Amino acid sequence: MGLSTFFDRYLPLIEADLQAVLTPPAGSPPLFYRMLHYHMGWVGPDGEPSKANGGKRIRPVLCLLTCAASGGPLDAARPPAAAIELIHNFSLLHDDIQDRSPLRRNRPTAWSIWGEVQAINAGDSLFTLAHLAIPRLAEGRLDGETQARMLTITDETCLALTCGQHLDISFEDRADVTVDEYLEMIGGKTAALLSAAARLGALAAGADESVQAHYAAFGHCLGMAFQVLDDILDIWGDPALTGKEAAIDIRQRKKSLPVLYGLERSPELRDLYATSAPFDEAQVEQAVSLLDAVGARDYAESLARRYSDETLKHLDAAQPQGDAGQALYALVDRLLHRDR
Amino acid sequence: MGLSTFFDRYLPLIEADLQAVLTPPAGSPPLFYRMLHYHMGWVGPDGEPSKANGGKRIRPVLCLLTCAASGGPLDAARPPAAAIELIHNFSLLHDDIQDRSPLRRNRPTAWSIWGEVQAINAGDSLFTLAHLAIPRLAEGRLDGETQARMLTITDETCLALTCGQHLDISFEDRADVTVDEYLEMIGGKTAALLSAAARLGALAAGADESVQAHYAAFGHCLGMAFQVLDDILDIWGDPALTGKEAAIDIRQRKKSLPVLYGLERSPELRDLYATSAPFDEAQVEQAVSLLDAVGARDYAESLARRYSDETLKHLDAAQPQGDAGQALYALVDRLLHRDR
Numbered sequence: 272m273g274l275s276t277f278f279d280r281y282l283p284l285i286e287a288d289l290q291a292v293l294t295p296p297a298g299s300p301p302l303f304y305r306m307l308h309y310h311m312g313w314v315g316p317d318g319e320p321s322k323a324n325g326g327k328r329i330r331p332v333l334c335l336l337t338c339a340a341s342g343g344p345l346d347a348a349r350p351p352a353a354a355i356e357l358i359h360n361f362s363l364l365h366d367d368i369q370d371r372s373p374l375r376r377n378r379p380t381a382w383s384i385w386g387e388v389q390a391i392n393a394g395d396s397l398f399t400l401a402h403l404a405i406p407r408l409a410e411g412r413l414d415g416e417t418q419a420r421m422l423t424i425t426d427e428t429c430l431a432l433t434c435g436q437h438l439d440i441s442f443e444d445r446a447d448v449t450v451d452e453y454l455e456m457i458g459g460k461t462a463a464l465l466s467a468a469a470r471l472g473a474l475a476a477g478a479d480e481s482v483q484a485h486y487a488a489f490g491h492c493l494g495m496a497f498q499v500l501d502d503i504l505d506i507w508g509d510p511a512l513t514g515k516e517a518a519i520d521i522r523q524r525k526k527s528l529p530v531l532y533g534l535e536r537s538p539e540l541r542d543l544y545a546t547s548a549p550f551d552e553a554q555v556e557q558a559v560s561l562l563d564a565v566g567a568r569d570y571a572e573s574l575a576r577r578y579s580d581e582t583l584k585h586l587d588a589a590q591p592q593g594d595a596g597q598a599l600y601a602l603v604d605r606l607l608h609r610d611r
Numbered sequence: 612m613g614l615s616t617f618f619d620r621y622l623p624l625i626e627a628d629l630q631a632v633l634t635p636p637a638g639s640p641p642l643f644y645r646m647l648h649y650h651m652g653w654v655g656p657d658g659e660p661s662k663a664n665g666g667k668r669i670r671p672v673l674c675l676l677t678c679a680a681s682g683g684p685l686d687a688a689r690p691p692a693a694a695i696e697l698i699h700n701f702s703l704l705h706d707d708i709q710d711r712s713p714l715r716r717n718r719p720t721a722w723s724i725w726g727e728v729q730a731i732n733a734g735d736s737l738f739t740l741a742h743l744a745i746p747r748l749a750e751g752r753l754d755g756e757t758q759a760r761m762l763t764i765t766d767e768t769c770l771a772l773t774c775g776q777h778l779d780i781s782f783e784d785r786a787d788v789t790v791d792e793y794l795e796m797i798g799g800k801t802a803a804l805l806s807a808a809a810r811l812g813a814l815a816a817g818a819d820e821s822v823q824a825h826y827a828a829f830g831h832c833l834g835m836a837f838q839v840l841d842d843i844l845d846i847w848g849d850p851a852l853t854g855k856e857a858a859i860d861i862r863q864r865k866k867s868l869p870v871l872y873g874l875e876r877s878p879e880l881r882d883l884y885a886t887s888a889p890f891d892e893a894q895v896e897q898a899v900s901l902l903d904a905v906g907a908r909d910y911a912e913s914l915a916r917r918y919s920d921e922t923l924k925h926l927d928a929a930q931p932q933g934d935a936g937q938a939l940y941a942l943v944d945r946l947l948h949r950d951r
Contacts (some may be wrong), residue, residue: 303777365735369728388709388780391731395705396773398738399766406763416755422762423746426739433736437643440728 272594274601278332284345285331288353292404302385306393307400310364310381324376330464331356333602334472337486339595343476350408351421351471357401358425359464362432364394369440401425413475421471428467435459442526446544450531454495462494469493473589482589489585496578496607502527503571504610506559512610521558522550528574529567533558536565579607612934614941618672624685625671628693632744642725646733647740650704650721664716670804671696673942674812677826679935683816690748691761691811697741698765699804702772704734709780741765753815761811768807775799782866786884790871794835802834809833813929822929829925836918836947842867843911844950846899852950861898862890868914869907873898876905919947 289311295304301318308314312325331352338348366372367380368390374380382390402422409418438456442448469490473483504513505520506529520527524544526534533540540561543554550558562568582603591599629651635644641658648654652665671692678688706712707720708730714720722730742762749758778796782788809830813823844853845860846869860867864884866874873880880901883894890898902908922943931939 300774300778300781302781303774365731369731389777391705391709392773392776392780395734395738396770396777398735399769399773402742402762402766403770406759406766414756415759419746419755419758419762422742422759426742426746429739430736430743433732433739434640434643436732437729437736438640440732441640441642 272598274598274605277336277595277598281332281335282328284349285328285335285352285356288349288404288408289356292353292357292400292407302389303393303396306381306385306389307397309384310375310393310397311360312376312378316379316384323378326360326376328356329602329606330359330468333465333490333599334468334475336595336599336602337469337472337589337591338476339472340589340591340593340599341473341476341478341482341486342592343472343478344412346412347417347477348472348475350405350413350418351425351475352468353408354401354404354421354425355428355464355468355471357397357404358429358432361394361397361401362436362464364390364397366436368394369436398429417474421474424467424471424474428463431459431463433459435461435463448526448531450528450535453526453528453531457495457498458491461498462491465494465497466490485585485589489582489589492578492582492585493603493606496575496582499528499571499575499578500607500609502529503568503575506562507568508610518555518559521555524550529562529571530558532570533562533565533567536567537561540565575607579603582607612938614938614945617676617935617938621672621675622668624689625668625675625692625696628689628744628748629696632693632697632740632747642729643733643736646721646725646729647737649724650700650715650733650737652716656719656724663718666700666716668696669942669946670699670808673805673830673939674808674815676935676939676942677809677812677929677931678816679812680929680931680933680939681813681816681818681822681826682932683812683818684752686752687757687817688812688815690745690753690758691765691815692808693748694741694744694761694765695768695804695808695811697737697744698769698772701734701737701741702776704730704737706776708734709776738769757814761814764807764811764814768803771799771803773799775801775803788866788871790868790875793866793868793871797835797838798831801838802831805834805837806830825925825929829922829929832918832922832925833943833946836915836922839868839911839915839918840947840949842869843908843915846902847908848950858895858899861895864890869902869911870898872910873902873905873907876907877901880905915947919943922947 293304293307293311305314305318309316312323313321315321334352334355335345335348339345363375364381367375368382368387372380373383381393402425405418405421435456435458438452439460442456466487467490470483470487473486502520505527506518510517520530534544540558543558586599586603633644633647633651645654645658649656652663653661655661674692674695675685675688679685703715704721707715708722708727712720713723721733742765745758745761775796775798778792779800782796806827807830810823810827813826842860845867846858850857860870874884880898883898926939926943
C-alpha cells in the first residue's frame with residue numbers, strides 16, 4: 272500500500288474532524304465561523320460552498336502515519352492531528368495580516384475581505400479551537416492524562432512557532448542576521464510543527480519516550496531540510512517546474528539561507544543589498560552570480576543533505592512498522608527529493 | 612480576616628507565578644519576552660525594572676478565593692489563576708491593536724512601541740504561555756486529568772471571549788444592534804473570564820459539579836452586573852469620583868447598554884446618532900436628556916440590580932466557607948457597590 276493510498280484514506284477523516292471541531296453551535300454569530308470556514312477553504316466569502324484548495328494537510332497525515340507506524344490505533348491520533356492542522360492554519364491567518372499578503376492559495380486573504388481587526392480576532396478564535404480539538408475529539412479515545420500531555424506538547428510547539436515568527440519579523444529590519452539565527456528561526460517557524468505532528472502520532476500510539484524523541488527529531492530535521500530546499504529552489508529552481516518566478520526571495524530581499532550565507536562572505540553582495548531601490552533584472556542576476564561565487568548554493572545543498580540524512584537516521588531509529596512505515600519513507604522522499 | 616488581607620496574601624503568590632511562567636529560557640531572543648514583561652507592567656520599554664500598574668489581578672484573586680472558600684488547597688488553584696490572568700492580558704494586548712489605543716494603564720501600548728506586526732505575535736505568544744501556565748505550575752499540585760479539564764474550561768472561555776470580541780467589533784459598523792446582542796457580547800467579553808476564574812478555583816478544590824456550576828454562574832452574573840454598572844457610571848457617574856470625563860461612551864458613540872436601550876425607543880436619539888460630525892457639548896447633553904426621557908437609566912439600574920441579586924443568590928448556593936467565603940461577599944460589594 273503506497274503513500275497515496277494513505278492520503279486517500281486519511282484525508283476524509285481529517286476533513287471530517289476539522290469540520291466537527293469548527294461546527295458552529297446553534298445561535299452563534301454567522302460571520303464568526305464563516306471567516307474560519309473560508310480560511311480553511313470550505314466556503315466562499317458569502318458562505319457559499321467552495322472546493323478551494325485548503326492546503327495539503329501534510330502535518331495531520333504525518334501525525335496519523337507515525338501513529339500507525341508505531342502500531343497505534345488511528346483514532347487516538349485524530350485529535351492531535353486536527354489540533355496541529357488548525358494551529359498551522361491559525362499561524363497562516365495571522366501571517367497574512369503581518370505580511371499584508373493579498374492572496375493565500377489563489378484566493379483573497381481573510382484580512383483583505385473582512386479587515387484586519389476582525390481577522391486578528393478570527394486567528395485568535397482559530398487558535399482557541401485548535402486547542403479544543405483535543406478534548407472535543409478525544410471522547411472515548413484518549414484519557415485526561417494523555418490529553419494534558421498532548422496539549423502541553425502542542426503549546427510548547429506554539430511557543431517555538433511564535434518565537435520563530437518573532438525572529439522572522441525582526442530580521443526584516445536588521446542587516447546583521449546570521450546563518451545560525453536563520454536556522455533558529457526556521458526551527459521554530461517551519462520545523463516545530465512537523466516535529467510535533469510526528470511526535471504526537473507516536474505518543475497517541477503509546478510509543479516509548481525514546482521512540483517519541485526519534486519521531487520528534489525526525490520531524491524537526493524533515494522541516495529543516497524542506498525549508499532549506501525551498502530556499503535553494505527559489506533561487507536555482509527551474510521556473511518551468513516550480514511554477515514561480517525565479518529568485519523571488521532575492522527580488523523581495525528576503526533573508527533566506529543562501530542570501531545570508533552570501534552576505535556574510537561577499538562585500539559586493541552587501542553593497543548591493545545596502546541600496547534601497549528595487550533590484551532590476553541585471554541586479555538580480557548579479558546577486559545570483561555573487562552567491563554562486565562564494566559557494567552559497569553548495570553550502571545550502573550540503574546543509575539540506577545533512578538534514579535529509581538526519582531525517583532518515585531518526586526515522587530508522589524509530590523503527591516504523593508496516594505499510595505506514597514504508598509510507599513515511601515515501602513521504603520523506605516526496606518532500607525532500609523534489610524539483611518544484 | 613478581611614478582603615484586603617487576602618489581597619495582601621495572594622498578590623505576591625500571583626506575581627511570583629506569573630513571573631515563573633514568563634521566565635525566558637537561556638538563549639531566547641531578548642525582545643520576545645521583554646514585550647510581554649512590559650505589557651505585564653514589570654519593565655519599561657528598554658527592559659529597565661518598573662513598578663508600573665499591571666492591573667488589579669481581580670481574576671486570579673477571585674480564583675484563589677473560590678478555591679479557599681471551597682475548602683481546597685490554595686496551591687491547586689494557582690495554575691488556573693495564572694492562566695486566567697494571562698488570558699486576560701493576552702486579550703488586552705490584541706484589543707489595544709484592534710482599538711488603536713495609544714495608552715494602557717497610563718503607559719504607551721505595546722503595539723505603539725514595537726509596531727503592530729510584532730504586537731500581534733506577542734499576543735499570540737502570551738496566549739500560548741497562558742495555556743502553558745497550567746502544566747508548568749501544576750507539578751505535584753494537579754493530576755493530568757484535572758489539568759486537561761482546566762484547559763478545556765479555559766479554552767471554552769477563550770472561545771466565548773473571542774466571540775464576544777467579534778460581536779463588539781461588528782457593532783461598530785451596525786446601526787441595528789439590540790440590547791440582547793449587547794448582553795451576549797458582554798457575556799463573552801467581560802463575564803466569561805470572571806465565570807471561569809470562579810469556577811476553576813472550585814474545581815481546583817475538588818468541589819462538586821453543582822458547586823462549580825454555582826460559582827460559574829456567580830462569576831458570570833458578577834461580570835454582567837459590573838459591566839452594566841460601568842455603562843451607567845460612564846453617563847451618570849460623578850466625574851469628580853470616577854476621575855473620567857463624563858459620558859465618554861456618548862462622545863465616542865459607543866453602543867453601551869443605556870444607549871442601545873435609548874436607540875430602540877427614541878427616534879430623536881436615532882436622528883442624533885445618524886449624524887456623522889462629532890457631538891458638541893449641547894448634543895452630548897441632549898443625548899443624556901433623551902436617555903433619561905425614555906427611562907434608559909432606570910432600565911440599566913434595574914438590570915444591574917437583577918444581576919447583582921443573581922450574583923448573591925449563586926454565591927449563597929455555593930455555600931462559601933470561612934474567611935475566604937466572607938471575602939467573596941466583600942469582593943462583590945467592592946465591585947458592585949461603587950460610585951467610581
